[in-house]
Amino acid sequence: xxxxxxxxxxxxxSEGALVLLRCNYSSSVPPYLFWYVQYPNQGLQLLLKYxxxxxxxxxxxxxxxxxKKSETSFHLTKPSAHMSDAAEYFCAVSDPxxxxxxxxxxxxxxxxxxx
Amino acid sequence: DAGITQSPRYKITETGRQVTLMCHQTWSHSxxxxxxxxxxxxxxxxxxxxxxxxxxxxxxxDGYVVSRSKTENFPLxxxxxxxxxxxxYFCASRLRTTGYNEQFFGPGTRLTVL
Numbered sequence: 001x002x003x004x005x006x007x008x009x010x011x012x013x014s015e016g017a018l019v020l021l022r023c024n025y026s027s028s029v030p031p032y033l034f035w036y037v038q039y040p041n042q043g044l045q046l047l048l049k050y051x052x053x054x055x056x057x058x059x060x061x062x063x064x065x066x067x068k069k070s071e072t073s074f075h076l077t078k079p080s081a082h083m084s085d086a087a088e089y090f091c092a093v094s095d096p097x098x099x100x101x102x103x104x105x106x107x108x109x110x111x112x113x114x115x
Numbered sequence: 116d117a118g119i120t121q122s123p124r125y126k127i128t129e130t131g132r133q134v135t136l137m138c139h140q141t142w143s144h145s146x147x148x149x150x151x152x153x154x155x156x157x158x159x160x161x162x163x164x165x166x167x168x169x170x171x172x173x174x175x176x177d178g179y180v181v182s183r184s185k186t187e188n189f190p191l192x193x194x195x196x197x198x199x200x201x202x203x204y205f206c207a208s209r210l211r212t213t214g215y216n217e218q219f220f221g222p223g224t225r226l227t228v229l
Binding site for chain 1: 146148150155156157158159160163165173205207217218219220221222223
């Protein structure tokens with residue numbers, strides 16, 4: 001079964017600084033990869049996704065992520081953090097063992113922006 | 116366009132009571148999912164459904180029952196609630212397509228079992 005590891009349950013960055021949230025997955029078969037964002041008391045919203053093609057994926061709100069098959073990673077970045085980026089971020093990966101029907105989520109990273 | 120809705124948004128119940136959480140989507144998505152979100156665990160899949168009358172267990176199905184008689188509805192029932200089922204529950208849906216499987220999430224139901 002697929003597993004997803006998000007390094008760092010809490011990340012703090014200064015406003016204007018680089019945001020880097022890490023995600024690694026276990027499958028040797030390239031899955032479909034997603035980053036979701038959750039604002040307080042809300043459901044999850046899709047930030048970006050990788051399916052096929054270009055390995056650098058751009059999403060909403062200036063975020064991007066790069067799929068690196070050799071490292072089984074899909075790290076999320078943003079060049080300059082804004083206060084509005086404060087939220088919880090989840091990496092999710094499809095499970096090829098189940099025909100990609102299901103997603104496996106990481107445990108989440110809470111991003112705090114320091115003014 | 117209502118999308119995907121959940122009701123109630125907040126629920127307090129007592130141990131041993133039966134509770135049903137409702138999920139409704141207006142997109143005619145084939146797939147629907149139920150997750151629970153707990154600190155330190157992220158989202159864990161409880162049950163999912165590929166179509167009406169087709170359901171399957173996820174990672175943590177014990178203590179939960181689902182049904183799907185209509186495409187748009189996917190209720191989750193806790194037959195005899197326990198304190199360990201205190202959690203935030205999210206419903207999600209997606210289209211049946213080949214390839215990627217982006218899921219759309221409801222706003223969640225916060226359940227407290229006393």
